[in-house]
Amino acid sequence: MTLTQETTLVTAADVSAAAARIAPFLRGTPLLPLPGERLWIKPENRQPTGSFKVRGAMNAVGLLAERGVEHVIAQSSGNHAQAVAYTAGRHGLRATVVLPDTAPELKVTGARRLGAEVVITPPALREVTCLALADRLGAALIHSDEFDVIAGHGGIGLEIAREATRPATILVPVCNGGLLAGVAVAAKSVDPAITVIGVEPELAADGAASFRSGHRTAWPVQQTYRTRADGLRAPVLGALAWEHIRRYVDNMLTVSEEGIAAAADLLWERLGERAEPSGAVATAAYLAHGANLPPGPVVAVLTGGNVSVPGEGTLGSAG
Missing domain, CATH: 3.40.50.1100 (Rossmann fold)
Incomplete structure (x- = not known):
């Protein structure tokens, strides 16, 4: 699948329309400051079903x-x-x-x-x-990176861009890229100076490989399934998501399994927020790469909290 026409892409108007359509079904998710850091958490684990999805x-x-x-x-x-x-x-x-x-x-x-x-x-x-x-x-x-899904996810970017002190950096977990695509389109429509960065586990970094090469790159399933972040194991970015990512996303970062575990534990211990491994990768990127991120506030999207007990981000617990 190759998309080349701008008219095939999700626009800011599409995101705004979707946000208005679904607002009655959502729970508000404020930006939570991490004490002592320039990091803010967008807790989408609070949504119905426990994730941004x-x-x-x-x-x-x-x-x-x-x-x-x-x-x-x-x-x-x-x-x-x-x-x-x-x-x-x-x-x-x-x-x-x-x-x-x-x-x-x-x-x-x-x-x-x-x-x-x-x-x-x-x-x-x-x-x-x-x-x-x-x-x-x-x-x-219903593909998880189809047009209407990307538009729905984009509301997260709108909310962050309107609430954060701009310009900000937004860190977004990446599976097939639908969330990253929506957030990037929406945030850049509010302020093009906002930096949007995708985050993947090192063990499932097909998106980062795609970003570096400029071509959508697939990894074998047996490789991506090595990560404990079960929600980020897609072997390749979605074709439509990729078209948005290559136009609007500023960078892609990767994090270790140990870093994911540490981030999940920190979110629980410091903020009382449950984070499944997939949901903790954006915070893990701040912990690992914060010194190299642009100046100003950083927002990490906590995408999901579907773990049975707090602390399941730790190594050695069930993934």
């Missing part, structure tokens, strides 16, 4: 419901699945989600509790299984 899913599912769709399907490592299940339930739609057999039980149980039919498959078969089921069931497929 509800923003994009609510926008996409809501628009499909308006068009008369009755059944939606998605494949996910866990949080997108829960978000699709939750939003489908709010709109009275049937939901099917495909999860890898490595997904944390908390996320599998959560999707079922929210009313979705859950299909478990080996990680490498997630996409093909989902496509086959969508065709057989006649369900509308």
